Amino acid sequence: MDHISPVLWQFLEKWLERFALFPPEASTVAPQSDALFFFMVLVSLIGLTIVVLLIVAFSILYSKKRHPQAVQIEGSTILEATWTIIPLGLFLVMFVWGALLYFRIYTPPANALNIYVVGKQWMWKAEHPGGQHEINMLHVPVGRPIQITLISQDVFHSFSIPAFRVKREAIPGRYTTVWFEATRTGTFHLFCTQYCGTNHSQMIGDVIVMTPDDYKKWLESSTSGNSLAQDGERLFTSLSCGACHNARPDARGPSLAGVYNARLTLSSGQAITADDAYLREAILNPSEHITQGYAPIMPTYQGQISEEGVIALVEYIKNLDSDYRVQQTLNTTELAPNIEEKAAPAAKAPAAQEGVNP
Amino acid sequence: MPDSTTITHDGQALSNSANSAHGEHPPYQRHHFETVDQQFDATNFAMWLFLLTEVMFFGGLFTAYLIMRNWYYPAFVEGSHQLSIFWGTANTAVLIASSFTMAMAVWSAEVRRKGALLLFLSLTLVFGFVFLGIKGIEWHEKWEKHHVPGMNFSVQAFVNPQSDPEVYKEYQDKPLAPDMAQKTEEYFFLYFAMTGMHALHMVIGAGILVFMIFRARAGAYTTGHVTFVENFGLYWHFVDIIWIYLFALLYLISRH
């Protein structure tokens, strides 16, 4: 780490990077990853040198010309113990160090800014909460923890930013997350590293790290007008989720205000935290995720909403802290508590809401 | 030891064992074995080892089954209610009977009774065919009810159990939510994969039984060489045991 000797470290790393033998260190975790890597390189070099030196030395000293009569040796328990325990000890050190690093990379800090990324054949679609959508590019601010919530629309992909030393598989069917904090501005490679078909090698892009001011400017200039949560609200209304999910006393589903990260008891008795994964599953496979006290009547939306749509809904629910707008919608459309009549009233709903672009 | 390059041979079969001239061992002993016991020992061990590979083979299916059942228990329960306990039990009884006749066949070979051997091998084969026949009936029924995955699979019976009066009368199942009902297709996929793989093993077993009946008629197994019958018996019992697990796991989910 930098504690070892900042000068030596800078020299080694910068020199390697300059000669294109090493990727740039552009995140907080990169030096930590590299420190462990260099430690392992060092241990490996020493190990290899020992083995090679011994082989060369023995080959010379005990070649047939110099040593015509071999001495039969059974073995040596001490040596066996030595070369069992020392490698094991070194490997265990690497294991522990690596485990700490692994947990660090896959445990996002609580204050991370969350960006959704959907992988599909053959592009990366980034969805910022403010409604900015990018394809094969990711703009992020420097010096802030960023969490990436990944999912795949089709097959396995893998989201890799070598300069940050992070990588995570994008799996169809559930969210995976990874986080990073960029430490320098610039443009860095973004790769898909899990073979995903014909254009796997075209599924590359750029991560553009900007200063906070530049980032703000970019956010303002690239938004489509709706934040992700607003997109989610439109979906929520068009699918008439509010018909059941409202705070009325006779509601057939639980109100979703404030449900994000709340502790819920399911009808099976199991207690869970309503995180992103739960919310997604509850939309697509509701019958196993029914809150206690409610009937299992929610239809599934599997196949009706794309992963981007689910992300928008999840983002909407995450930011939902009151039932007010849901009530407004219901009041305006005068929905009867009957599922079949949803279709017509839903068309009226958008007009009743303020500040929403058609 | 003399330098072997100076030895000449005439290309005749060599008597190579230091202890026996050709002909001192039973005709069914293969030449690479020193004694009959070694031959029996080795081939028996080989069959047990082969059955171990079969356990690992079916193990993959059982693993998939256990995970899916854990995730989608309600779907598995209602899917399982679609199977006929009557036919399943009948098949279990048939296979256990066939294992008995197979064991009797092994005994017959050991006591060198050709007639009994032929009888028991034939009975085992008959039972095998009965099993396969019943399996065919069950599968056909699934086909008729549109419960074959990937071929117009219908979840009607699970979303609305009352649309299937026979099954409803017995179990009074509650309707499944659509997404859980859709998971019954997974149950049936595993049902067909597991019973299909089992049936394939039975067909192979039946084929070998036919072969054995012909050989038994020629007296191959009643002159002391029981290895083949005995090892096949092991295989047949194994197929029976697999069925018993399948019966319990596929037919008897949450039956009281």
Next chain:
Amino acid sequence: MSAATIVSLPDQSTARIPKMNFLTRENGLLSWLLTSDHKRIATLYLISITFFFFIGGALAGLIRLELLTPQTSLMAADTYNKVFTMHGVIMVFLFLVPSVPATIGNFFIPMMIGAKDLALPKINLLSWYLYVGAGIMMIYTMAAGGVDTGWTFTTPLSTHYLNTHVISTGLAIFVAGFSSIFTGLNFIVTIHKMRVPGMTWFRLPLFVWSNYAASILMVLGTPVLAITLVLVVLERTMHIGVFDPAYGGDPLLFQHLFWFYSHPAVYIMILPGMGVISEVVSTFSRKRVFGYTAVAFSSVAIAVFGFFVWAHHMFIMGISNYAALIFSLLTMLVAVPSAIKIFNWTFTLYKGSITFETPMLYAFGFMGLFTIGGLTGVFLGTTGTDIHLTETYFIVAHFHFVMVGGMLMAFLSGIHFWWPKWTGRMYPEKISQFAAVVTFIGFNFTFFPQFILGMLGMPRRYAAYPPEFQALNVFSTAGATILGVGYLLPILYLTWSLKYGAVAGDNPWQATGLEWQTQSPPLTENFLETPIMDHEAYDYEWLEKQNIARQQQKEVASAG
């Protein structure tokens, strides 16, 4: 006998290949195709796997040619995807898995334990036919347009998103898997039941121990691959299965099932090679292997531990952090026995009497390159660094170091070592030493740059790549050309040696194994009289006494 070599050949002016041997016993195509002689089956295997090795190698050549340029220049991306998939499938299933066991193992395990054949000779022949069947299906697949799933068949890509020949490839591998299972089964039964009197477990050559351990893996692991492929084929045909999340299945289930076999598979591939190294290092140092018991047990330890580490291929796939920890810890444990072997082989050289014939050169190459390959495995088994290095060229370099720098070198070492016994003829020493050195140099030029490419982040299975990676790729391709020469030369001179090589005699290396105490090539029954094992393994003093006794007999015979 010169001081620089241990080769002890009979007088070439009078020596002849023995007229009666397993090759001349019967003639005609049917005598080969219906043989139950393990030596003939081994020969059939040697020819077939060499054939498939060169197909796989040609595909590798195409890969390296394409990667000379950052863009897709030589072939479309789809074609490239098919090329690397077929390269992987053929090399893993049709070359590496059967390489040493089906050739050297088949030929020499019975001889090493003093037996006349394997326990189940007809099953052995069946194994070969299954292998050939698998090979034909693979050729059909290639002719029909190939498959582009990658050798790892990741679902749901392979089940629902590709319209190439996944089913025929899956079935081909299924058949090849059963070939492997039957070979392993045969070895286990043979080693348990067919050892001659006096051949206790701890007098067995270490080659037998290694193949025994590999056979356990073959027998227990391969069936899981078989059923996984069946499930993939079913899912493709019925469009419903347990691996598709749209139906409630789990793509990670495939990963677990696939790697449950495919990790032990890498130990199936390397353990027999390690067995070869034990024999070669011992013979060319004229010494018993240092720490025989440790090396024997380490083979079994690798086999046992090897079953418990599969998810280290899945660290970034969303398995729980705690699961990742457990698998990482177990991976560290499985790395230790390999280290033990390397040190034991190194210390076998200590106070030995070393010569540098070709098998020994390949063995040295193995020891160095396998050390590098194995250590980089630890880089990958460490969860934190695996995140950066996985799915890049670092992985490609790692497994080529252990498989090509390790296993293939061991295979070549073994082929050269046992060639005199197999064919009765010596290979030409100078050119083969040259080929060994060329291979070593070419190998390092090809694959070492790939470690750097991996660290830089270049992903694997990319037909096109960012231009800054080009220099290292060109370097790697240049190395591959040299490597290709190194592999071509043995084919040429070994074939040449069949007619023109020096007559080898019984024991040109003065080695101690039972297989060296009979004629070259061996009789069909292997031994004239069943040997009794009355000495320890690698007992060079016993060999001395044998030679003296034989010399005295000769003198008595010529005097009387």
